[in-house]
Amino acid sequence: MLNALRRDPDSSDARWLVVFLHGYGSSGADLMSFADYWQASMPGVAFVAPDGPTVAKDGGFQWIGKRPGNDPRLYEDAVAAQPLVDQFIDGELARLGLDGSRLALVGFSQGTVMALHAGLRRETAPAAVLGYAGGLVGREQLKKDVTSRPPVMLINGELDEIAPVYGMHVAVKALAEAGVVAAGQAMPNLAHAVDADALILGARFLLSAFAYRARHGA
Numbered sequence: 677m678l679n680a681l682r683r684d685p686d687s688s689d690a691r692w693l694v695v696f697l698h699g700y701g702s703s704g705a706d707l708m709s710f711a712d713y714w715q716a717s718m719p720g721v722a723f724v725a726p727d728g729p730t731v732a733k734d735g736g737f738q739w740i741g742k743r744p745g746n747d748p749r750l751y752e753d754a755v756a757a758q759p760l761v762d763q764f765i766d767g768e769l770a771r772l773g774l775d776g777s778r779l780a781l782v783g784f785s786q787g788t789v790m791a792l793h794a795g796l797r798r799e800t801a802p803a804a805v806l807g808y809a810g811g812l813v814g815r816e817q818l819k820k821d822v823t824s825r826p827p828v829m830l831i832n833g834e835l836d837e838i839a840p841v842y843g844m845h846v847a848v849k850a851l852a853e854a855g856v857v858a859a860g861q862a863m864p865n866l867a868h869a870v871d872a873d874a875l876i877l878g879a880r881f882l883l884s885a886f887a888y889r890a891r892h893g894a
Contacts, residue, residue: 678764680726681708683715690722690772692780692803692886695765699785699809701736703727707784713875717883724768729760739790751814754793761794776800777894780882784808784870785839788830792847795826796856800894802826804885806878808870809839812847818854827888828858829881831874833866 681704684690694714696707704725711723728737739761740753769776779802783791788810795805801824808831814821828851832844844860851858863874870878 677767678726678729678760680704680724680764680768682725683708683711683723684772685720685722688720690774691720692718692722692778693768693772693774694718694721694723694780694782694882695768696723696725697739697761697781697783697787697790698725698728698737699787700738700742701732701734702784703736707782707787710782710870710875710878713872714879714882717879721886722768722772726764729757739786750789751817754789754813757790758794758797761790762798765794765798775894777803777889780804780806780885782806782808782878782882783810785810785868788839789813792828795828796822796824796854798824798826800824803889804829804882806881807831808874808878809833809836809868811839811843812850815846815850818850822854822856825854825856827881827885828856829878830858830860831863831870831877832860833863833869833874835865835867838868 698707704727708725728739732738781791781795788807805828830844832841841862848858848860
């Protein structure tokens, strides 16, 4: 079982679950800080931020190996990590009494890789997948692998040298070709990080996705 931080709604039962997936060498606590900005505008949303399953050699935790972006082993790593991520998500949904359509995945860097990989292969499509500073692995396998098509938004700094912005554009194109409604937003003057503007854009996307799912169902 993954170690995790949890923040449930203060005054109501949870109607939605946001699962944060952190980047390489980080921890759930780093992304739980997003909830500090979002919670006031997201009543009824529970937030959970697990630590990755293995310790990174540079400290912190990881979901997949630290490899070049074009390394095919990244896809293999994501395939290996997916069952544990799915098991964790299913446990959190059960804890809150929610079904899979009430889920949103939010990732940063390699957490975005896992959010996309897991989110597009869930039995029930999540309400949304939001990814910061990360991309898609296994583009060639996506069309045959995909089992759900949640709306996706990717946000990437134009100055990001770790996850260059062109990777976002490539991912959005591949997602669209697989029938996934996806959008990308390049942020000027932003490197491998998330700033206030990126958090605002992400919050608007999640709220819009929640409203659409509540209105139209899974």
